[in-house]
Amino acid sequence: MENNWLKRDKDFVWHPFTQMKTAAEPLVVVKAKDALLYTENNVSYIDANSSWWVNVHGHGNAHISAAVYEQMKQLDHVIFAGVTHPQAIQLAERMCKLLKEPFEKVFFSDNGSTAIEVALKMVFQYWHNLHQPKKRIVAMEGAYHGDTFGAMAVGQRGVFNEPFEHFFFDVDFISFPDNSQNEQNALNQAELVFKTGDCAALIIEPLVQGSAGMRIYSAAFLEKLFVLAKKHNVLIIADEIMTGWGRTGKMFAINAIETHPDIICLSKGLTGGTLPLGLTVTTNEIFEAFLDDSVQKALLHGHSYTGNPVVCAAANASLDLFEQQEVWSNIERISSKHDSFKDALVQFNHVVNVQQLGTIIRFELKQSENTSYFSSIRDKAYNYFIEKQCLIRPLGNVLFLNPPYCITNEQLEYLYETILDFIASIKD
Ligand SMILES: *Cc1c(COP(=O)(O)O)cnc(C)c1O
Numbered sequence: 042m043e044n045n046w047l048k049r050d051k052d053f054v055w056h057p058f059t060q061m062k063t064a065a066e067p068l069v070v071v072k073a074k075d076a077l078l079y080t081e082n083n084v085s086y087i088d089a090n091s092s093w094w095v096n097v098h099g100h101g102n103a104h105i106s107a108a109v110y111e112q113m114k115q116l117d118h119v120i121f122a123g124v125t126h127p128q129a130i131q132l133a134e135r136m137c138k139l140l141k142e143p144f145e146k147v148f149f150s151d152n153g154s155t156a157i158e159v160a161l162k163m164v165f166q167y168w169h170n171l172h173q174p175k176k177r178i179v180a181m182e183g184a185y186h187g188d189t190f191g192a193m194a195v196g197q198r199g200v201f202n203e204p205f206e207h208f209f210f211d212v213d214f215i216s217f218p219d220n221s222q223n224e225q226n227a228l229n230q231a232e233l234v235f236k237t238g239d240c241a242a243l244i245i246e247p248l249v250q251g252s253a254g255m256r257i258y259s260a261a262f263l264e265k266l267f268v269l270a271k272k273h274n275v276l277i278i279a280d281e282i283m284t285g286w287g288r289t290g291k292m293f294a295i296n297a298i299e300t301h302p303d304i305i306c307l308s309k310g311l312t313g314g315t316l317p318l319g320l321t322v323t324t325n326e327i328f329e330a331f332l333d334d335s336v337q338k339a340l341l342h343g344h345s346y347t348g349n350p351v352v353c354a355a356a357n358a359s360l361d362l363f364e365q366q367e368v369w370s371n372i373e374r375i376s377s378k379h380d381s382f383k384d385a386l387v388q389f390n391h392v393v394n395v396q397q398l399g400t401i402i403r404f405e406l407k408q409s410e411n412t413s414y415f416s417s418i419r420d421k422a423y424n425y426f427i428e429k430q431c432l433i434r435p436l437g438n439v440l441f442l443n444p445p446y447c448i449t450n451e452q453l454e455y456l457y458e459t460i461l462d463f464i465a466s467i468k469d
Contacts, residue, residue: 044081065420068427073100076448078432087452089426089433091445094251096314097286098362099447105313105358112354121149121348128353135360136322139292140305143324148340149348153282153308154187156319157244160278160304161191162342163327164242167276170330170338175241179234179275181227182214185252186244186280186306195244197253213240217250218262228265235273242276242303247294248398251283254439255403257396260297267300276327277302282319286310287372288443290399292363303327313359314445316352371446375400375453379442382457389464403441406467422463429459 046069055061068086070078076099077085078092091097098105112128119126133147150159161178168175178195186192193202194209202209213234218224234240247263250256270277279302284294288310291297295305304327308319331340346352362368379402386395386404395404406418419435426433433440433456442456 046081065424068432075099075101076445076452084430086427086430086432087444087448087456089431089442089444089456091310091443092314093309093434094283094288094443095309096445097288097310098313098359098368099445102313102315102358102362104362105315105355108354108358109315109351112351116350118346118349118351122343126348126350126353128350128357129348132353132356132360135357136307136320139360140322143301143326144305144322145325146323146328148321148323148342149353150319150321151344151346152187152317152319153306154189154192154319155344156282156306156308156321157186157192157195157278157280158189159319159321159340159342160244160306161195161242163304163321163323163340164276164278166338166340167327167330168241170333175239176211177234177237177240178210178212179231179240179243179270180212180214181245181250182217183250183253183256184214184244184246185250186246187282217253217256218258219256224259224262224265227262228269231266232269232273235270235275238273240273240275242278243270244278244280246280246282247284248289248297249284249294249401252436254405254436255396255401255441255443257398257401257403263295264298264300267298267302271300276304278304278306280306282306282308286359287363287368287446288399288401290372290376311359312352312355313362315359316355318349318352318356368446372400374450375444375446375448378450378453385457385461386464389468391468392464400446401441401443403439406438406440406464408438418467421467425463425466426459429462431456431459433460 047066050067069080071081072079076088078088079085088096116126136147137144148159150156180195182197184196186196190208193205195212198206215227215230216223218227248257248260267277279295281293285307295302303324305322311320312318331338376399379397382402383395383397386392391407393405393407418438422435422440
């Protein structure tokens, strides 16, 4: 290729989550439309995981692109302290309407991790401002809340954050509620910490733990945990960064339960997966604890690009699309096709823990004794799918689909077929 992108990439680019010494050549993508990504020589790949789970409406959406273009011409960027603008105001207003009572205040930042940092600073400072400082946070085993320091601290400890672990604040992890025994354990563990009176907040990915392998747990458990936190006056942070925007079949995962959290973090599909934006949405009750005649009680946090008008325009345009029936029929269509695909998956005895919720379907490839073979299963699967023109990025031995909602039935069926072929191909 005359542009020589791969050589130039190798010379100059440091990729995320990548061991640059051993990594395979990246795919050079030069354009995208709907559920398809295209390389330089016009080979197309199905974007089965919505480009790191963000691209909910598919690529090149005309309504979002037009809104972004118009906004870029009108007002590209402006400082967001001491200044406001219509796109941010409308977005905040629409988000509060969408999330309903008691959500009445929106804080802007730049991505999922920063939305989490803001939420953590909010809860710690909330208690500080009330002169009841609290230090502990309860999170769930396997949690992922982002890669900045606070977000890392409340996530599963392991290879991803080991070099930094000694800097993290104390977090109590409760069991993952994958059966009734563990549900009870998790509630007991949470209550022990809640009862100390030193717990500032519970932080949780509602219904689905994303990075842990799209692990799904029950709404009934989530409700019980929220009720327990409320009972002990512990604030609840719902990390809807991945679960929001129809992924679980409803607009937000918390729509499956009655009890509401105190803070909701949003990003990923917020702009339809076109531009980075984070929101931390909360109640007037939290907000009012920051009001005072002195600046000390204020939330002294911000980023240069906070509330960027172009990014807000993309989010507003994405919300327009969610107001149309088409998105919701697509979500239904994908959910029901996934549901039928489950039947085909459970036939294989080296396929375990098949789960589906809304537009997410996931399963695990059983680890055999022969670990050297299976430890490479992730790469083997990834390469197999690339060869078949599907971009499916497994999490370890977990394979999952969370496609853009505009994916066609033909494309979905092709993904299913390719997955079944792959599973059959690795059968001893
Ligand atoms: C992706 C993700 C984050 C972090 O968002 P970034 O924009 O990647 O920083 C946090 N929480 C959950 C549940 C996520 O899936």
